Amino acid sequence: MTTNTNQHPTPAPEAVRVAVVTGGSRGIGRAVARKLARDGLAVVVNYARDAASAEETVAAITGAGGRAIAVPADVAEEKEVAALFDRAEEEYGGVDVVVNSAGRMTLSTIADLDLAALDAMHRTNIRGTFVVAREAARRLRAGGSFVGFSTSVVGTQFPTYGAYAASKGAVEAMTLIMARELRGRDVTVNAVAPGPTATDMFLEGKSPEQIDQLAKTPPLERLGTPEDIAAVVAFLSSPAGHWVNGQVLRANGGMI
Numbered sequence: 001m002t003t004n005t006n007q008h009p010t011p012a013p014e015a016v017r018v019a020v021v022t023g024g025s026r027g028i029g030r031a032v033a034r035k036l037a038r039d040g041l042a043v044v045v046n047y048a049r050d051a052a053s054a055e056e057t058v059a060a061i062t063g064a065g066g067r068a069i070a071v072p073a074d075v076a077e078e079k080e081v082a083a084l085f086d087r088a089e090e091e092y093g094g095v096d097v098v099v100n101s102a103g104r105m106t107l108s109t110i111a112d113l114d115l116a117a118l119d120a121m122h123r124t125n126i127r128g129t130f131v132v133a134r135e136a137a138r139r140l141r142a143g144g145s146f147v148g149f150s151t152s153v154v155g156t157q158f159p160t161y162g163a164y165a166a167s168k169g170a171v172e173a174m175t176l177i178m179a180r181e182l183r184g185r186d187v188t189v190n191a192v193a194p195g196p197t198a199t200d201m202f203l204e205g206k207s208p209e210q211i212d213q214l215a216k217t218p219p220l221e222r223l224g225t226p227e228d229i230a231a232v233v234a235f236l237s238s239p240a241g242h243w244v245n246g247q248v249l250r251a252n253g254g255m256i
């Protein structure tokens with residue numbers, strides 16, 4: 001007896017969606033990479049210097065049955081970022097989601113500002129955003145999403161955050177413009193603006209009293225967790241969040 005294999009063809013496996021997460025080695029980026037992998041995406045975990053942390057993120061994902069690789073690139077270096085996207089395409093066949101979590105924060109009053117520190121921060125936060133966004137605009141497949149990172153400090157206007165908030169104001173300024181430039185591509189562009197979130201960036205250099213005071217500021221009376229922010233990014237970059245486009249979403253427990 002012969003079996004008619006055409007009668008019950010094996011369904012083609014659903015195409016895997018692919019995410020590039022810059023700054024995916026630590027903090028919010030790591031939580032985003034893990035969440036997207038849990039949601040079934042193959043993830044390229046980018047980092048700048050800390051290969052061991054990037055490998056830890058990858059191990060956490062693959063240990064849970066997901067797909068991920070770690071790829072170094074300074075987000076402000078165009079050749080390195082092009083190579084990062086090349087690697088994603090070679091490994092997984094394309095790019096559907098780009099999350100630019102890489103960022104730096106230097107705090108100072110404007111009177112005391114060290115201009116070399118300002119340049120270094122703006123190189124990562126502003127130039128880096130544009131280098132990554134440019135590559136995303138060129139390569140994202142239909143149905144895709146770009147998610148940038150601002151900060152709620154753009155609204156709270158705390159002293160000493162001037163240069164940092166200015167760099168994130170640039171991210172907010174380009175978000176709707178890029179969304180409009182991608183008309184017809186079926187690609188969304190949004191930014192998330194977290195409030196105080198318990199990562200190295202937030203915790204380093206602050207006293208327990210300062211941390212406690214900031215934690216009590218939002219009506220929900222706690223710090224954000226990287227996972228709180230990852231859930232928002234995952235929504236914005238999922239088919240369920242695809243009608244949200246050109247927006248800056250403040251994720252901060254109601255701080256402002």
Ligand SMILES: NC(=O)c1ccc[n+]([C@@H]2O[C@H](COP(=O)([O-])OP(=O)(O)OC[C@H]3O[C@@H](n4cnc5c(N)ncnc54)[C@H](OP(=O)(O)O)[C@@H]3O)[C@@H](O)[C@H]2O)c1
Pocket residue numbers: 022023024025026027028029046047048049050051053073074075076100101102103104105124128149150151152193194195196197198199200201202
């Ligand atoms: N935490 C907060 O309270 C908070 C609030 C509002 C907004 N944000 C924003 O959220 C994003 C993530 O912050 P986080 O708190 O997760 O920071 P974090 O814990 O300090 O992690 C920063 C990540 O960015 C990477 N990175 C830094 N410079 C880079 C560069 N030039 N190229 C590529 N990767 C680079 C780091 O990799 P290496 O370790 O390899 O350098 C690391 O993976 C940032 O854009 C930040 O401004 C954070």
